[in-house]
Amino acid sequence: MSDCILKARGLSKTYQDGDQVTQVLQPVDFYLKSREKVAIVGASGSGKSTLLHLLAGLDAPSEGEIVLMNQPFSAQREAKRGRLRNQYMGFVYQFHFLLPELTALENVMLPLRIRRTKLTESRDKALALLDQVGLSHRREHKPSELSGGERQRVAIARALITEPACILADEPTGNLDDRSAAQIFDLMLALNDSHQTALVTVTHDLTLAARMDRVYRLHDGHMTLSDTH
Numbered sequence: 001m002s003d004c005i006l007k008a009r010g011l012s013k014t015y016q017d018g019d020q021v022t023q024v025l026q027p028v029d030f031y032l033k034s035r036e037k038v039a040i041v042g043a044s045g046s047g048k049s050t051l052l053h054l055l056a057g058l059d060a061p062s063e064g065e066i067v068l069m070n071q072p073f074s075a076q077r078e079a080k081r082g083r084l085r086n087q088y089m090g091f092v093y094q095f096h097f098l099l100p101e102l103t104a105l106e107n108v109m110l111p112l113r114i115r116r117t118k119l120t121e122s123r124d125k126a127l128a129l130l131d132q133v134g135l136s137h138r139r140e141h142k143p144s145e146l147s148g149g150e151r152q153r154v155a156i157a158r159a160l161i162t163e164p165a166c167i168l169a170d171e172p173t174g175n176l177d178d179r180s181a182a183q184i185f186d187l188m189l190a191l192n193d194s195h196q197t198a199l200v201t202v203t204h205d206l207t208l209a210a211r212m213d214r215v216y217r218l219h220d221g222h223m224t225l226s227d228t229h
Contacts, residue, residue, distance in 0.1 A: 003034040004032070005068070005069060005198050006067070006200075007067045008028065008055060008064060009029055009067075010027045010064035011030065011061050012061060012063045013025040013047075013050050013054060013059070014062040023221055025050050025054070027063065027064060030223075035196050036213050037192060037213045038199070038213060039200075039208070040200065040201070040202045040223075041216070043204075046221070047220075047223075049170055051218065052202050054074070056085065056168050057084070057085055061074055087164075088166065089164050089167070092156055092172045093155070093170050094175050098158075103139065104130065104138055105123070105127065107154055108126035109123060109126040127139065129160055130154070133153040133154070133157050133191075138150060147180075148175060149180035152173075165198060166200065167192070169188065169202065170202045171204070172188065174203070181208075185208050188201075199212075
């Protein structure tokens, strides 16, 4: 599968508290191809966020391995995983996690500044992305001055600024009203196409999930390909 961006084999997660062992995620296989859109659905506590955190290298699997852009990922030390994340992945969460002391423009620029990209280049790319998400006129506003939908638009722009191979989104519309959620999801799909990036989104909304290329359902840690379509 030469165009495979992200691949997991036999991935599982177990937590132990004293003598009590809890299997949160049963062994699963997963793959994501270039420009593909994949949804992961399931009830609260089914293991959706756990799987996403494992795929992102934010947590270590109990068993199995993850390969990112044909490179071992889960086996790497945290510093190397961090570099690979910054190079190939973008993230959008249910709560935007924008830095409150920074403007919208500065928040979008941040991943490139972490890379030590030149200030002028970082600013130019951030301005272009804010324009694409319809917020160029709000670039000097801080998160507290933006609506929930506007904050998510800034978060999406921030996720795209590194030109990632894939974006991982954890309930990106879960904190929004229905109208704002639909608008944000439309925007994410449009940007997925225009930026030619792959997308993995965890969502409880089956209507939104049905618009993706593939839908996986998690139930009690077991993952199956869904017939949502």
